Structures are given as C-alpha cells and as structure tokens.
Amino acid sequence: MSDSQSSPRALATHRVVHRYGQVLALDGASIAVDAARALALVGESGSGKTTLLRCFNRMVDPDAGTVEVGGTDVRAQPAIVLRRHLGYVPQDGGLLPHWRVLRNVALVPKLLRMHEPETAAAEALRMVGLSADTFGERYPHELSGGQRQRVALARALAARPGVILLDEPFGALDAITRAELHEVFKDVRRELAMTMLLVTHDLAEAAYLADEIAVMRAGRVEQQGTMVDLHTAPATSYVATLIARAMATSAHLVST
Amino acid sequence: MIREMWSRTTLSLLPAFILVSLATGLHAQTSNTAAPTPGVAQVQPDRYPVVVASKPFGESYLLCEMFAQLLEAHGIAVTRRPGLGATEVAFSALKQNEIDVYPEYTGTGLIAILHDSVADSLARDPRAVYKTVARDFMTRYGVRWLPPLGFQNTYAIAVRRATAERYHLRTLSDLAREGSHLTAGFTPDFIGRSDGLPGLARVYGIHLRNIRPLAPAVKYRALADGAVDVADGYSTDGLLARYDLVTLVDDRHFFPPYEAAALISPRLVRDRPDAVAVLTLLSGRLDEARMRQLNQRVEVAGEDVHQVAADALTTLGLINANAPTAKSLASDAHASFWRYMWDRRATIAALTLRHLFLVVVGLGAAILVAIPLGLALERARNAAEPVIRVLGVIQTVPSIAMLAFMIPLFGIGTVPALVALWLYALYPIARNTYTGVRDADPGAIEAAEALGTTAIQRLLWVRLPLAAPVIMAGVRTAAVVTVGAATLAAFIGAGGLGEPIVAGLALADTRMILSGALPAALLALMVDGVLALVERTVTPVAG
Numbered sequence: 001m002s003d004s005q006s007s008p009r010a011l012a013t014h015r016v017v018h019r020y021g022q023v024l025a026l027d028g029a030s031i032a033v034d035a036a037r038a039l040a041l042v043g044e045s046g047s048g049k050t051t052l053l054r055c056f057n058r059m060v061d062p063d064a065g066t067v068e069v070g071g072t073d074v075r076a077q078p079a080i081v082l083r084r085h086l087g088y089v090p091q092d093g094g095l096l097p098h099w100r101v102l103r104n105v106a107l108v109p110k111l112l113r114m115h116e117p118e119t120a121a122a123e124a125l126r127m128v129g130l131s132a133d134t135f136g137e138r139y140p141h142e143l144s145g146g147q148r149q150r151v152a153l154a155r156a157l158a159a160r161p162g163v164i165l166l167d168e169p170f171g172a173l174d175a176i177t178r179a180e181l182h183e184v185f186k187d188v189r190r191e192l193a194m195t196m197l198l199v200t201h202d203l204a205e206a207a208y209l210a211d212e213i214a215v216m217r218a219g220r221v222e223q224q225g226t227m228v229d230l231h232t233a234p235a236t237s238y239v240a241t242l243i244a245r246a247m248a249t250s251a252h253l254v255s256t
Numbered sequence: 257m258i259r260e261m262w263s264r265t266t267l268s269l270l271p272a273f274i275l276v277s278l279a280t281g282l283h284a285q286t287s288n289t290a291a292p293t294p295g296v297a298q299v300q301p302d303r304y305p306v307v308v309a310s311k312p313f314g315e316s317y318l319l320c321e322m323f324a325q326l327l328e329a330h331g332i333a334v335t336r337r338p339g340l341g342a343t344e345v346a347f348s349a350l351k352q353n354e355i356d357v358y359p360e361y362t363g364t365g366l367i368a369i370l371h372d373s374v375a376d377s378l379a380r381d382p383r384a385v386y387k388t389v390a391r392d393f394m395t396r397y398g399v400r401w402l403p404p405l406g407f408q409n410t411y412a413i414a415v416r417r418a419t420a421e422r423y424h425l426r427t428l429s430d431l432a433r434e435g436s437h438l439t440a441g442f443t444p445d446f447i448g449r450s451d452g453l454p455g456l457a458r459v460y461g462i463h464l465r466n467i468r469p470l471a472p473a474v475k476y477r478a479l480a481d482g483a484v485d486v487a488d489g490y491s492t493d494g495l496l497a498r499y500d501l502v503t504l505v506d507d508r509h510f511f512p513p514y515e516a517a518a519l520i521s522p523r524l525v526r527d528r529p530d531a532v533a534v535l536t537l538l539s540g541r542l543d544e545a546r547m548r549q550l551n552q553r554v555e556v557a558g559e560d561v562h563q564v565a566a567d568a569l570t571t572l573g574l575i576n577a578n579a580p581t582a583k584s585l586a587s588d589a590h591a592s593f594w595r596y597m598w599d600r601r602a603t604i605a606a607l608t609l610r611h612l613f614l615v616v617v618g619l620g621a622a623i624l625v626a627i628p629l630g631l632a633l634e635r636a637r638n639a640a641e642p643v644i645r646v647l648g649v650i651q652t653v654p655s656i657a658m659l660a661f662m663i664p665l666f667g668i669g670t671v672p673a674l675v676a677l678w679l680y681a682l683y684p685i686a687r688n689t690y691t692g693v694r695d696a697d698p699g700a701i702e703a704a705e706a707l708g709t710t711a712i713q714r715l716l717w718v719r720l721p722l723a724a725p726v727i728m729a730g731v732r733t734a735a736v737v738t739v740g741a742a743t744l745a746a747f748i749g750a751g752g753l754g755e756p757i758v759a760g761l762a763l764a765d766t767r768m769i770l771s772g773a774l775p776a777a778l779l780a781l782m783v784d785g786v787l788a789l790v791e792r793t794v795t796p797v798a799g
Contacts, residue, residue, distance in 0.1 A: 054706075083706060084708035088703065094702060094704070095700065096718055097796070098722060107709075108707050111709065152703075155707070
C-alpha cells in the first residue's frame with residue numbers, strides 16, 4: 001500500500017475481484033477495519049458481501065487483489081492455521097448436529113491444542129448468556145433457534161481469536177429473539193476487544209451493532225464510513241437512497 | 257434321400273475326422289510313454305475323493321446318487337455336489353477338474369457345448385451323435401464320455417390331456433396347426449437353445465399365441481393348473497405321469513438323440529482308472545422304462561433319492577442289498593411338515609450355519625471395500641457416478657450368469673460363491689456411503705471447514721457419523737439381498753440353504769423347498785434385526 005500506516009489494519013482488502021464461473025461476484029472491493037472495531041457489510045442479496053467476508057478465512061480465494069489479516073497476506077500461512085485464528089458464525093449456526101453443545105463450542109480450542117478446551121468452552125457459553133451446566137450436555141436440536149445462534153457465537157469466541165467473522169448471524173431469527181441476540185453481541189464486545197466483520201442486509205442492525213458500515217453493490221464497496229458519514233455525505237446516490245429509506249422506516253416506527 | 261444326406265455329412269466330416277484321429281493317436285502315445293514310469297506316477301495323484309455332481313433336475317440327482325453309491329460300494333471315497341447350476345456351470349466345473357463326473361446327454365453335449373448345428377442325418381442316429389461328442393470332447397477338453405447308460409431322455413413337448421383332446425393334438429405338426437390358440441411356458445434354456453424353441457419354430461413353423469419363460473420347477477404345475485397350455489420337458493420325467501400330461505410326437509424328428517451317459521473329468525481319466533472302471537459298470541444297464549419308473553418314485557411318490565438309487569443298484573446287482581445306505585434318512589411322504597423339519601433339524605442347522613458363513617464373509621468383505629470406496633468417491637466426485645454405475649451394472653447380472661462367469665476364474669464351491677456375493681453387495685453399500693457422505697448436513701460441514709478442521713477430520717468427525725444411518729441402510733439392503741442370493745450358491749456347489757431349495761425344486765418336493773426357504777427367510781429377518789441394533793448404536797443423535 002502506498003500510504004504508510006503506523007499500525008497495520010486488523011482486516012483489509014484491496015481491489016478484490018472474484019468470479020463464480022461467468023458471474024462477477026466481487027469487482028474491485030476494498031475495505032479496512034482497525035483492530036477491535038466492528039464493520040458491518042450491508043447490501044442487497046448478490047451484492048458480494050458474503051463473498052468478501054469469506055475471502056478473509058479463505059473459504060474464497062479471490063482471482064485478483066489482496067486480502068490481509070493483521071497486515072499479513074492471508075496466503076502467507078496454510079488456510080487451516082489461518083482459520084483456527086478467525087472466529088466464524090454462519091447464518092444457520094452450522095453446529096455439528098451429533099455433538100453436544102460443550103463439544104461443539106470446544107472445537108477450535110481442541111484444534112489449537114489448548115490446555116483445557118472444555119473450560120474455555122464453558123467460559124464462552126457464559127459470555128453468551130448460557131450456563132454450561134444447563135446447556136453443555138444438550139444436542140443442538142434440543143435448543144431454540146436463538147440458543148443455537150448463541151452457541152454458534154460461543155464457538156467462535158471460545159479460542160479468543162482476534163477477529164470474528166459473522167455471516168448474517170441473526171438473519172433467520174424472529175424480531176424479539178434477534179433483539180436479545182443484539183444485546184448478547186454488545187455484551188460480548190464490551191467484554192472482549194475483538195475485531196468484528198458483520199454481514200447483514202439490515203441497515204438498522206448494522207448501525208446498532210457496528211462502528212462503521214460498508215455499503216456494497218454489484219461487487220463493489222460504494223462507501224465505508226460511520227452512519228453519520230453515510231447520512232451526511234453519501235458518496236453515491238445509491239447510498240443516499242438506502243439511508244433515506246432506512247430513515248423513513250424508523251421514523252414511521254417512532255411516530256406510531 | 258437319407259443316404260444322400262448321410263454321405264454328404266460324412267464327406268464334410270472326413271477331414272475333421274482324420275485330424276481328430278491323428279490327435280487322439282498322439283494323445284494315446286503320450287499316455288503310453290507316461291505309463292511305464294514306475295510307481296510314483298500311479299500312486300502320486302493320491303486317492304482324492306471322486307467329486308460326483310449333477311444338474312438341478314430330478315433324474316440328474318438320481319443318477320448322481322447312483323454314481324456315488326456305486327463308487328462307495330467299491331471302496332472309493334466320494335464327495336457329492338448335486339444340483340449344479342445348469343449345463344454351462346456343470347461342464348465348466350468338469351473340464352477344470354472341479355468335479356469328476358456328472359450325468360450328461362449326448363444331444364446336449366453336441367448342441368449346447370460343442371455348438372454343432374444338428375446335421376439332419378445325425379438327428380436320427382444316436383450312435384453317430386455319441387461318436388461325435390466322444391471324439392470331440394476328448395480332443396477339445398480331455399473329457400471322456402463313458403458308454404451310454406442305455407436310455408434316451410429327449411425333449412418332450414407336453415400338453416394337458418383335455419387340451420390334446422379338444423384340439424386333436426397328437427404330433428408337433430398338430431401343434432403347429434393349432435398354435436395360435438395356445439400359450440406356452442418354456443424354460444429359458446429351451447427358449448434360447450438352438451435345439452430348443454428356435455429350431456422347433458423353424459422346422460415345424462410353430463407360432464404360439466404367447467410364450468412365457470418359466471423355471472423348470474414350476475412349469476409342470478403351471479401347465480397342470482391351466483396357466484399355460486404347452487410346456488417343454490424331458491421324455492423320462494416322472495412329473496409327466498404325475499400330472500397326466502400328453503407328450504406330442506416329434507413326427508419330423510427334429511430333436512437329436514439325448515442318450516444319457518457319465519461325463520468324466522480329465523484328471524479322473526488320467527489318474528483314476530479304478531473309478532472310471534466302476535462307473536462303466538452302469539453303461540447299458542438303464543433302459544427307458546426303468547428310468548421313467550425310478551424318476552416317478554422320486555418325483556411323483558416323493559421317495560428319498562438315496563433310497564431309490566440304492567434300490568436301483570441292488571436290483572441291477574451292482575451293490576449288495578445289505579450295504580448300509582448311510583445317507584438315507586427315510587422320509588415318510590405323509591409325515592407332517594413340522595415333523596419333517598424336526599427330523600432334519602441337524603442338517604438344517606448345519607446348512608443355516610453354512611449359509612450364515614457365506615453371508616457374513618461376503619457381506620463383511622463388501623463392507624470393507626465399499627465404504628472406503630464410497631468415501632473415496634466423495635473426494636473424487638467426477639469419478640463417482642461412473643464407478644457406481646459400473647457396480648450397478650454388476651448388480652444387474654443375473655445370479656446364475658454371474659456364478660457361471662466365476663467358474664473359469666475360481667472354479668466351483670465356496671470361493672466363487674463368496675466373490676459373487678461380494679460383488680452383489682458392493683453396490684448398495686457404496687451408493688449409500690457416497691450419497692450419505694456427500695449430502696451430510698452441508699451447513700455443519702461448511703462451518704467445520706471455516707473453523708479450521710482438516711478434510712480428514714471433517715470426514716471422521718462430521719461426514720461419516722452424519723452419513724451413518726444412510727450407510728447402515730445400504731448395509732441392511734445388501735445383507736437381505738445377500739441372504740437371498742446365497743441360496744443360489746448351491747448351484748455352484750457352495751452349499752447353504754439353497755441346497756434343499758434347489759433339490760426340492762428339481763424333485764418337486766415342496767417340503768424340501770420350504771426346509772431351505774423358511775430358515776433363509778428367518779435368517780434374513782435375523783440379520784436385518786441385528787443390523788438394526790448396530791444402526792441404533794452408530795446413529796449419532798437419537799432425535
């Protein structure tokens with residue numbers, strides 16, 4: 001990079017391009033997240049936000065551009081080593097259905113050969129508001145949808161990674177449960193200084209949970225900034241329209 | 257006219273005959289040079305038990321048992337392998353010395369084995385047919401035809417007495433006239449062989465309304481019950497009398513002569529002149545009337561094959577009447593079914609264990625190969641469908657054909673049966689393993705990958721456990737199929753519960769069939785039950 005940063009970005013992509021066959025998913029997308037900050041990727045379905053997130057844990061290897069974690073190119077180390085140091089929460093939780101909760105949460109600590117993986121798992125469960133004593137021995141199918149996502153979040157936290165990638169983690173939940181999970185997310189951020197990358201299609205959720213928002217459209221990042229930045233100085237008409245609509249919705253909500 | 261054809265045939269055969277004579281002469285010489293070498297060569301091919309076999313129909317069982325008892329009466333040890341598949345199975349086994357003797361028919365040898373077209377002249381001359389097969393079998397296979405036993409058992413086309421009367425059927429020419437009203441049930445063998453239906457249709461111009469392939473065991477019953485109007489059979493069949501059937505006269509002499517004789521394996525020809533000499537004692541001793549009467553005792557009266565064979569040999573003065581007929585387990589034809597089963601409990605238990613052995617080893621070997629194969633294919637998905645399709649094609653090979661293919665490679669007995677069972681069990685297990693592993697919870701697998709598990713860890717921790725119920729379903733399918741397929745192992749002498757089934761079918765003995773089929777069904781249920789328990793323990797989550 002041309003401009004010299006004193007401390008490297010926790011997460012950064014530079015002009016990343018990726019195709020799925022004929023479909024151009026990323027068309028020169030660039031973002032940057034400082035350590036312990038939370039960035040939300042917002043956009044319509046197909047805008048490339050999930051693909052961009054997956055570049056960080058190399059579930060996608062882009063055709064062009066650079067992807068860095070902690071200032072180092074992601075390809076500098078084996079994918080497996082990289083992934084064990086990046087928390088990950090998919091939309092459906094992705095819990096192993098035949099493993100009990102505690103074993104699920106202890107997965108990464110075990111992969112990293114940490115000393116007491118189950119203690120780390122129990123601690124992570126406590127952070128998301130679940131007691132290991134009550135829930136540790138349950139199977140995923142014995143939990144509610146919200147509890148499952150809490151467990152998935154705990155699994156991402158258990159090995160205390162510096163970065164957590166969340167791919168629409170609350171997308172499949174009802175509004176009330178989602179609101180509860182928002183508080184859990186905020187509690188976790190207060191307790192641990194982690195860099196968060198959150199994919200969501202909900203601008204309000206993005207504004208509530210993240211420090212900054214990157215608006216994506218057709219594989220590009222239209223603008224990255226705080227909600228105030230996007231509102232006061234939208235870089236494109238798309239961003240302006242998006243913000244205006246979200247404002248209208250919340251205004252309606254307030255007025256009724 | 258006849259003479260003209262005869263000379264033509266002789267002329268065309270002459271060069272072949274000269275060649276053959278030269279070859280046999282050569283053969284005789286080599287044997288001569290071998291003979292004088294002292295002791296060792298004579299004693300060395302030690303006194304292995306003579307393997308006596310039969311094809312799966314009543315008369316063949318009876319002749320096989322007569323051969324066996326005759327040899328035993330002369331102090332020669334015998335192994336019985338009755339009920340081998342059909343001509344191809346029995347003959348392949350014989351020429352490879354897997355069996356040593358079985359009863360065969362000259363016409364069958366000529367057409368089904370040598371694939372000679374029947375010269376019209378030969379069709380009327382049993383001696384010429386015998387000479388041809390005797391000569392050609394020795395030169396081609398080293399197999400020897402002993403002199404004929406003394407009766408012919410030709411194909412017989414049979415109808416119900418009522419049908420014969422209604423349509424005035426006496427000859428095959430009459431059948432050609434009325435064929436369009438009649439439905440036939442023929443054995444697949446007869447439908448396919450050139451000395452069977454194709455030739456018959458050509459020579460007589462017979463066109464039947466409908467032709468249904470029927471197993472030999474059911475065709476007479478189907479005919480008697482009116483399900484079909486015409487069936488093929490053998491002229492000495494006891495069942496012709498049992499069901500009061502009329503055989504139609506072959507007025508154009510289409511069928512070649514089928515003289516019964518003992519066929520001898522190359523090794524027996526080579527090193528057991530004692531056994532060959534004993535077997536020759538039966539040559540010319542069984543006429544058609546006697547044979548039909550013996551067949552009736554077995555097939556109609558339901559008498560025990562061992563007993564009937566012993567009686568026949570005694571009457572012929574070939575064995576001592578007091579000689580213990582060890583195997584004879586006198587079967588009271590009127591005893592209740594359960595009594596019959598109880599009397600045979602030791603045999604049935606032994607056959608069941610044998611059957612279980614075939615199933616467990618065949619299935620076990622299939623599991624050991626098919627599960628890793630299914631897993632490997634999940635890693636190489638481009639190859640998956642082609643490979644699995646090949647296994648599927650193997651699955652569609654008819655069991656009898658599969659067993660016949662095995663003989664040139666593995667002979668007869670346990671090994672080829674296990675290989676065949678193994679091949680049959682591969683498909684359901686490999687297919688289910690591949691599908692189960694491929695389709696296992698994609699969300700969970702994706703998450704496990706994104707969190708840094710290796711491919712092997714995902715396989716062992718996630719894919720395999722999640723696929724376990726699907727894999728077990730494949731194993732259970734394979735197990736039940738294997739229990740069924742193993743009954744066919746009897747056709748290649750591997751034993752098991754197929755033995756009484758095959759014999760019972762051949763002898764039209766329902767109790768005997770059930771004494772194999774019932775334990776086989778119970779075994780299938782039991783194996784499936786045990787695997788259901790295994791499935792419960794390997795299924796990851798109870799929910």
